[in-house]
Amino acid sequence: MSVSKPGSDDFLVLRLEVQDFLIFEVGLLDDRKFEEWTDLFTDDGYYWAPATPDQDDPQSSVSLFFDDVPMMRTRFARLRHPRVHSQIPPSRTSHMVSNVTIDGHDATEGEFLIGARFQMLEYRPGHEQRTFGGRYEYQLLRRAAGDFQISAKKAVVLNCDSVHLPIAIPF
Amino acid sequence: MTEFGLIIETTNMNPYLNEHIQALVQPDRVHRDIYEDPALFDLEMERVFGRSWVFVGHESQVPKPGDFFCTRIGLQPVVMTRHSDGKVYVVYNRCAHRGVKVVNEECGNAGRFMCMYHGWTYDTNGDLDFVTQPEGYPDHEFDKVKHGMGRVAQWGSHHGFVFANLSSRAGGMKDWLGENADFLDDVAISAPAGEVEITGGVHRYLYHGNWKMQVENLIDMYHPAYSHESSSAKGGQQFTRRGGDKGGIQFFEKPGRVKSMDGLGTHALPNGHTWQGGLPPVENNSDDHREYVRLLEKKHGPEKTKDILIKKRHNVIFYPNMAMQELNPHIRVIRPLAVDRTEILIYPVKLKGAPEQMFRDQLINLNKTHSPTSLVQTDDVEAFARAQEGIQTSGNEWILLARKGPEERFNSGRIRTTGTSEEGMRNHHRAWLKYMCGET
Ligand code: FES
Ligand SMILES: [Fe+2]
Numbered sequence: 001m002s003v004s005k006p007g008s009d010d011f012l013v014l015r016l017e018v019q020d021f022l023i024f025e026v027g028l029l030d031d032r033k034f035e036e037w038t039d040l041f042t043d044d045g046y047y048w049a050p051a052t053p054d055q056d057d058p059q060s061s062v063s064l065f066f067d068d069v070p071m072m073r074t075r076f077a078r079l080r081h082p083r084v085h086s087q088i089p090p091s092r093t094s095h096m097v098s099n100v101t102i103d104g105h106d107a108t109e110g111e112f113l114i115g116a117r118f119q120m121l122e123y124r125p126g127h128e129q130r131t132f133g134g135r136y137e138y139q140l141l142r143r144a145a146g147d148f149q150i151s152a153k154k155a156v157v158l159n160c161d162s163v164h165l166p167i168a169i170p171f
Numbered sequence: 172m173t174e175f176g177l178i179i180e181t182t183n184m185n186p187y188l189n190e191h192i193q194a195l196v197q198p199d200r201v202h203r204d205i206y207e208d209p210a211l212f213d214l215e216m217e218r219v220f221g222r223s224w225v226f227v228g229h230e231s232q233v234p235k236p237g238d239f240f241c242t243r244i245g246l247q248p249v250v251m252t253r254h255s256d257g258k259v260y261v262v263y264n265r266c267a268h269r270g271v272k273v274v275n276e277e278c279g280n281a282g283r284f285m286c287m288y289h290g291w292t293y294d295t296n297g298d299l300d301f302v303t304q305p306e307g308y309p310d311h312e313f314d315k316v317k318h319g320m321g322r323v324a325q326w327g328s329h330h331g332f333v334f335a336n337l338s339s340r341a342g343g344m345k346d347w348l349g350e351n352a353d354f355l356d357d358v359a360i361s362a363p364a365g366e367v368e369i370t371g372g373v374h375r376y377l378y379h380g381n382w383k384m385q386v387e388n389l390i391d392m393y394h395p396a397y398s399h400e401s402s403s404a405k406g407g408q409q410f411t412r413r414g415g416d417k418g419g420i421q422f423f424e425k426p427g428r429v430k431s432m433d434g435l436g437t438h439a440l441p442n443g444h445t446w447q448g449g450l451p452p453v454e455n456n457s458d459d460h461r462e463y464v465r466l467l468e469k470k471h472g473p474e475k476t477k478d479i480l481i482k483k484r485h486n487v488i489f490y491p492n493m494a495m496q497e498l499n500p501h502i503r504v505i506r507p508l509a510v511d512r513t514e515i516l517i518y519p520v521k522l523k524g525a526p527e528q529m530f531r532d533q534l535i536n537l538n539k540t541h542s543p544t545s546l547v548q549t550d551d552v553e554a555f556a557r558a559q560e561g562i563q564t565s566g567n568e569w570i571l572l573a574r575k576g577p578e579e580r581f582n583s584g585r586i587r588t589t590g591t592s593e594e595g596m597r598n599h600h601r602a603w604l605k606y607m608c609g610e611t
Pocket of ligand 1: 269290
């Protein structure tokens, strides 16, 4: 489908579809359905959280997260391990996603560029609750109404370049 | 005595005589106070970080005149600069007027440094450039150096690795480095261009534990299978740590049976430096690795290249505040913040002249192993935080460091022993004692 002008019905429907999808996507993380979350990505999809707000790409410097699908599987298999000491007890998270914008699309590829803002509360019993927040940028493939795949998710955390205690759950 | 006086006395007076400190470090154990007493922490900042050579940075972080890089020695802010004379300087980050920290960005380039408070200006070697409204100081002669930001007592570099010493009475850098200098030579020669560069950003993470726990952990080959079991897959192997490698570190021989790391060996050197023997070589047939080997062979010939490719050491500790790993090259800086709080900074080390893809793989592997979200370090810092908590108990005031194996002594003063021996840690604490109770 093509995206019509902002304000048109098509546009509003699309934005709601996207918003519902994002709410579903971050909800999987909060529900610890990590494998289902991984399955939302295309085979060559990736998740990236830069280490500095102005980091141009994940290849020329280090990142907080830069996971392709195999890396996600390794990461989450570890979180399921009975002796993952740094996650005993595990972190709980609550993600909020809002300010969703449709920033562009490629009609031939069916790809949409999506922007959003997020907040993630994180609490691991025995530790202080932390608040992370910032900007999401997605590349989504739309396969059918309401049915998306993630080819890229980027989370630019406001204080990504600060010094952090361990972080286990993606933003 | 006034109450005010009392407060001054209790916070400023060092309650420790040398004999007290010596009693805390015994041949096979150390007292918990060295990890949890704020008064000892203050003394460490003065005596260990103030008397030992410490790692500051790498010259490639300040390539051009005017470049600066801010860091700390102990708790003291310093700036490493490249001055207009092309030389590197290590300068206290402090205004000579009323003490304001002058340089406030982590790194950058400046013609001069100007203090924000009253505008005094300094050259990039720390010399005083000018004082604003000088007519207000009719009785004062300003000296470029004496009224500059102040340079640290000594500094030097080896293959671009810059170390500094706050004490003018300490011996020279080369003596302090000892055989660790050979390691830096090995690192440099493993780059086809013959030198390395610090680039590719930095991983920073925090833990709620004493700084010495990280130093000890770097020479601890007893812990991996237990602490990092969750990072090993079926077959008892950890994921690979280098692009193109065919396998990772073997933790288990078979399910439930830990593979001993004794064979790697622990090396304890004078001045608290330590290293492990290199991990067993892993097959790598990737195009990038082959190209890398070809570049080395072109320069050094096949014999020498074979030798260069054998990693002789794993973690190499430059006691007290830096460690380097050659397998997936990076520097680790240990930055004490408080007695129970430490920041770790991980800087990728790029082998200049090697295929670009090798460095990209290196970064991705560092995300895996050494980021705040890593699958490895997070379990180490969990151990440090739990140790900091555990030693608060009153049943046992000692930390046991008694594990040992057969020892071999070399003329250089180096001791070689088994990989899981705690000799490396005992070595740290011997150096600690020397600095804490010594004269310089
Ligand atoms: S404190 Fe720096 S100019 Fe006054
Ligand atoms: Fe470890």
